[in-house]
Amino acid sequence: MNARSSRYRALLTGGAPTQADMEWLRQQNLEVEVRGSELSESELAGALVGKDAYILGGLERATAAALSAADDLKVIAFLGVGYHAFIDTAAATTAGIAVTNAPGANARAVAEFTIGLMLDAWRGITDLAMETKAGRWHESKGRNLHAKTLGIVGMGAIGTIVARIAANGFGMRVVYASRTAKPELEREIAARRVELSELVAESDVISLHASYGPQTDRVIGDAQLAAVKPGAILINTSEADLVDPASLRAALMDGRLAAAAMDGYYIVPAPAAQDDPLGLLALDHTKFVVTPYAAGATEESFRAMLEANVESIGNLLSTGKDPRVVNPGFRDHAQWLPVRARSRDDVESVGPA
Numbered sequence: 138m139n140a141r142s143s144r145y146r147a148l149l150t151g152g153a154p155t156q157a158d159m160e161w162l163r164q165q166n167l168e169v170e171v172r173g174s175e176l177s178e179s180e181l182a183g184a185l186v187g188k189d190a191y192i193l194g195g196l197e198r199a200t201a202a203a204l205s206a207a208d209d210l211k212v213i214a215f216l217g218v219g220y221h222a223f224i225d226t227a228a229a230t231t232a233g234i235a236v237t238n239a240p241g242a243n244a245r246a247v248a249e250f251t252i253g254l255m256l257d258a259w260r261g262i263t264d265l266a267m268e269t270k271a272g273r274w275h276e277s278k279g280r281n282l283h284a285k286t287l288g289i290v291g292m293g294a295i296g297t298i299v300a301r302i303a304a305n306g307f308g309m310r311v312v313y314a315s316r317t318a319k320p321e322l323e324r325e326i327a328a329r330r331v332e333l334s335e336l337v338a339e340s341d342v343i344s345l346h347a348s349y350g351p352q353t354d355r356v357i358g359d360a361q362l363a364a365v366k367p368g369a370i371l372i373n374t375s376e377a378d379l380v381d382p383a384s385l386r387a388a389l390m391d392g393r394l395a396a397a398a399m400d401g402y403y404i405v406p407a408p409a410a411q412d413d414p415l416g417l418l419a420l421d422h423t424k425f426v427v428t429p430y431a432a433g434a435t436e437e438s439f440r441a442m443l444e445a446n447v448e449s450i451g452n453l454l455s456t457g458k459d460p461r462v463v464n465p466g467f468r469d470h471a472q473w474l475p476v477r478a479r480s481r482d483d484v485e486s487v488g489p490a
Contacts (some may be wrong), residue, residue, distance in 0.1 A: 145454055149189045150176060151195025152216060152439060165447050175406070182206050190450045192216055193223055196405055196430075201228035210234055211473050213451050214446035217243060217433050219376045220463065221349050222405065230464045233471035236451050237461040239445035240420070241294045243433035247400075248298035250432035251374045254398040255282070255303075255342055257426055261396070264422035280368075282307045288340030289313040290356070291334065291347030291375065292322070299344055300328055312336050337361045342370055349376040357381065362388040373399040374432045382415045388418075389424045396450045398426040405430075 138370040140407040147167045151174035154162070162169045172184055174195035181197050185207035193199060194216030204225070205208065213229055215238040229236050233315070257263050260279040268275055287303045289296045292315035303309040304326035311328040314336045322328050331358070337343060343365070347353045357371070363396055365371075373380055382403050388394040403415060408425065410418040416426055433442070442452070445461065452459035468474060 145189045145450075146170070146187060147190040147192060147450065148172065148184050149192040149194065150174060150181075150184075150197060152192070152443065154443070158440065158443065160210040162447065165451065167447065167450070172487055178203050183247070185210055189454065190214065192373040192446050192450075193220070194442075197223070199224045199229065201225050204228055204232055204234065207232075207234075212237065215239070216439075216442050216446060219349060219401075222376065222378070222401075226464050230466045231470055232382050233473065235459070235462050235467045236464045237446065237459060238463060239442040240461065242441040242445045243435075243438035244294035244298055246435040247295045247374050248302065248429075250400065251295070251299050251344060251346075251372060252302055252306075253324045254372050254400065254426065254428070255344065255370070255375065257340065258396040258398040261423045263357050263426050265476075267422060270427070276333070282309060282342070284308055284310070285341035286310045286312060286339055288331075288336040288343045289315075290336065290343065290345045290421065291315060291353075291371040291380075292317075292319050292328075293346060293348070295374070296344070296346035297322060299346065300326060302329070303342075309342075312339060329370050333361065334364065337369075338364045338366060340369060341366060342372065344372040345375045345378060345379050348374060349378055353379055355379070355381040355384075359387075362393055364394055368395045370395050373397070373398040377401050377403045382417060386420070389420055396424055396426070398428075400428045400432040401430045402427055 147169045149169050150172045152213060154171060170184065176184065176197040178198065178200055181203040185191060185203065188207065188210055190212045191210060192214045195482060199213055212235045213224055215224065218238050218240055220236065220238050224236055226236055231254060259282060261277065265277055287309045288481065289300055289311065292313045296313065298340045300311045304311050311326055313328055314331060314333045318330050346381055347356065356379050363386050377399060385397060389397060407418060449459045449461050
């Protein structure tokens with residue numbers, strides 16, 4: 138950042154920066170206020186007053202109302218990849234606020250967590266543990282993952298790591314559906330690119346790693362779940378809205394899917410099971426396991442995401458440009474940008490992997 142950057146003030150929510158992190162942030166000429174992970178709309182609005190940048194790592198929503206009083210806010214940097222459920226991007230764009238995320242920074246953490254959910258759903262580990270603690274010692278016979286087929290939807294950074302772990306560690310066959318072919322990976326682990334319809338019919342494990350957008354909204358619905366292989370499971374460590382919740386519940390209830398596991402939920406924070414209007418949380422643990430956006434949360438990934446966010450903030454505040462901007466239209470409304478940086482022509486927008 139340039140000399141003027143000493144005036145830059147930032148809000149960081151949800152994260153747990155160490156003293157070393159805070160010292161590093163000061164070295165980046167950021168004056169950072171750290172707040173909790175579940176700010177109300179009014180609390181967030183108050184916390185954003187006077188802030189130049191906002192690193193969103195909590196469960197709060199950057200709604201139009203929360204952003205309305207943030208007259209000085211120039212950048213919202215999402216501490217992760219899947220920002221859409223937490224940020225009213227249209228409102229930020231209209232207000233001239235750049236939105237960035239941190240693609241790839243937590244890829245290893247999410248991939249490892251995906252494997253954990255896969256094992257849990259495949260073998261019913263959570264349910265077995267809860268039943269045992271309740272004094273019910275059930276006999277259980279599971280299935281090996283070895284030689285089963287893993288279907289990956291979205292072969293970006295996370296999907297690639299998952300594919301390698303599954304193929305090299307478990308001896309799984311890998312098929313994938315992706316916008317682009319991955320010839321190097323195909324040679325390395327004999328992965329095969331297929332259409333989504335073939336993937337859902339052939340896979341024992343379906344793992345979702347596509348970025349969310351209009352083309353992937355509810356990409357898994359009735360038609361796809363009607364075609365799944367008997368005994369298949371579904372893992373979603375991307376975004377809940379890739380899967381239609383009513384279709385998912387129906388497929389789990391009637392046995393078309395043996396189990397599903399996801400990190401994050403359609404409602405955040407998730408309600409108690411008896412209050413869930415979608416009915417998924419009331420399903421027993423052999424059918425459905427959900428975790429609270431924990432996949433990318435490791436010490437290593439936190440620092441990597443924080444560094445990516447701070448780099449984006451620095452780039453935008455000093456030059457008006459950054460390759461991680463996901464809403465290039467903000468330039469049409471951002472009066473704080475240098476005139477030379479208001480054109481979208483020379484700026485590449487990079488979304489989630």
